[in-house]
Amino acid sequence: MTNNTSQTRRVRRQRKRRLRKKRVFFVFVPLLVVFVTVIYATYLYVEAKSILSESHEDDGREKSDLRDKVVDPSEDNVTILIAGVDASDVRNNSNGARTDTLMLATLNKDEKSVRLLSIPRDSYVYIPEVGYKTKINHAHAFGGIPATIETVENLMDIPVDYYAKLNFEAFIDVVNALNGITVNVPYELYEQNSKDVAGAIHLQPGEQKLNGEEALALARTRKLDNDIERGKRQQKIIQAVVDKTTSIGSITKITDIMEAVGSNLTTNMKFDEMKSFVSYGLKGSSIDFKTMTLQGSDNWTNSGYYWQLDQTALMETKQKLKEHLELIDKTKDEAVQESSGETGTQNESY
Numbered sequence: 369m370t371n372n373t374s375q376t377r378r379v380r381r382q383r384k385r386r387l388r389k390k391r392v393f394f395v396f397v398p399l400l401v402v403f404v405t406v407i408y409a410t411y412l413y414v415e416a417k418s419i420l421s422e423s424h425e426d427d428g429r430e431k432s433d434l435r436d437k438v439v440d441p442s443e444d445n446v447t448i449l450i451a452g453v454d455a456s457d458v459r460n461n462s463n464g465a466r467t468d469t470l471m472l473a474t475l476n477k478d479e480k481s482v483r484l485l486s487i488p489r490d491s492y493v494y495i496p497e498v499g500y501k502t503k504i505n506h507a508h509a510f511g512g513i514p515a516t517i518e519t520v521e522n523l524m525d526i527p528v529d530y531y532a533k534l535n536f537e538a539f540i541d542v543v544n545a546l547n548g549i550t551v552n553v554p555y556e557l558y559e560q561n562s563k564d565v566a567g568a569i570h571l572q573p574g575e576q577k578l579n580g581e582e583a584l585a586l587a588r589t590r591k592l593d594n595d596i597e598r599g600k601r602q603q604k605i606i607q608a609v610v611d612k613t614t615s616i617g618s619i620t621k622i623t624d625i626m627e628a629v630g631s632n633l634t635t636n637m638k639f640d641e642m643k644s645f646v647s648y649g650l651k652g653s654s655i656d657f658k659t660m661t662l663q664g665s666d667n668w669t670n671s672g673y674y675w676q677l678d679q680t681a682l683m684e685t686k687q688k689l690k691e692h693l694e695l696i697d698k699t700k701d702e703a704v705q706e707s708s709g710e711t712g713t714q715n716e717s718y
Contacts, residue, residue, distance in 0.1 A: 420626060420642060423633040427514065432527035439529050441475075441644035445693045448473045448637075449520055449531040452539070453508065466505040468588065469602055472520060472528070474692045480648050481656035483692050484606070485685065486599035487520070488662060492674035495519050503674060513634075523682075526689055530637045536562045538632030539587070540580030542609060545624035548577045549608040554601070555592055559585035595675055596661055603659040610657070660685060 431438045439446050452469030470487040489505040497507060497515035507519040517528045540562060543549055552575045561568035561581050569585035571578075578586065587605050590598040613625060663681035667674045690696045 417639050420630050421639050423630050423635050424638055425634055425636060427636045432529055434521055434527035441641050445476050446529040447527060449517060449528045451516060451531060451533045453533055453535050467508045467516060474689050476692055479656060483689060484603055484659045486603055486661045488595040488599055488675045490595055490673060490675040492676055493519060493523050496522055525686055531635060533634045535632050536584060538629055539584055541628030542625055543580035543583045545628045546612045548579050549583060549612055550575060550577050551605055551608050553586060557589050559589045599661050607657060
């Protein structure tokens with residue numbers, strides 16, 4: 369009897385010890401996960417601040433001349449001018465390069481929505497820096513980012529609050545850091561690579577995964593269509609990059625992405641201002657992201673080819689972007705049109 373009692377007590381003690389171990393285990397694992405997450409988040413914050421702070425440059429502007437006061441992206445609707453510069457180490461032309469890609473993004477803080485306007489590189493516009501009309505991509509060669517901002521503000525009558533200037537290497541490195549992006553190639557094409565080797569990139573039509581060099585080739589080509597279609601492709605490529613960057617599977621690649629951007633980015637955004645834009649990716653499964661382009665027509669003159677902007681369509685585009693920024697009120701008809709289901713990502717031509 370005594371032996372049975374003693375054995376029962378031992379069994380009970382062993383069960384209690386196992387139960388305590390299980391309790392400790394189930395408490396420890398979540399704590400460990402939280403600890404690792406905090407450490408990783410802290411590391412990313414420090415790493416991001418170190419990398420992206422080096423990209424900041426003071427452009428001498430406290431605010432746009434079209435603003436009454438300084439904007440705060442954590443509270444205000446703002447704009448970002450995205451300039452892809454046709455420069456590379458091979459060309460050694462960073463100072464006098466033209467803009468190969470020019471896009472104006474408007475961001476609505478309350479709606480967590482983005483409108484991305486593609487401005488065709490051959491658009492025939494007035495450039496205040498030189499006092500005459502020519503292709504808009506010449507503005508950067510004439511006076512860098514300040515001249516480009518002044519030209520876009522003069523064209524669109526919309527303040528440019530921030531800018532982000534990137535070169536080819538940044539684009540290639542970001543796509544590679546994401547292990548490629550999946551996009552649709554509209555037709556078979558042969559295009560030069562970033563080293564200007566003719567025909568180095570060969571792509572077949574169809575949806576496929578592209579690496580950095582291939583994505584750049586698709587973004588640059590316009591041999592079989594025109595600048596408008598090229599702009600639309602660039603918008604889709606940017607959306608593919610944004611979608612993959614904000615996906616769960618890309619979280620561990622954030623440092624690689626930041627390093628790719630940081631070494632090839634110039635911006636007037638400070639790190640704290642950059643952080644404000646994170647909320648646009650936290651609204652849900654996708655950002656309310658719509659793309660637009662400027663309608664016009666081909667125009668051949670004695671001095672070459674230009675994209676002649678349609679002035680009526682240009683006025684409509686200005687109106688829509690000002691409404692998105694809440695610089696002016698929407699009309700009742702437009703409000704009804706939006707409430708009828710015009711949401712999500714689409715491409716509009718104005």
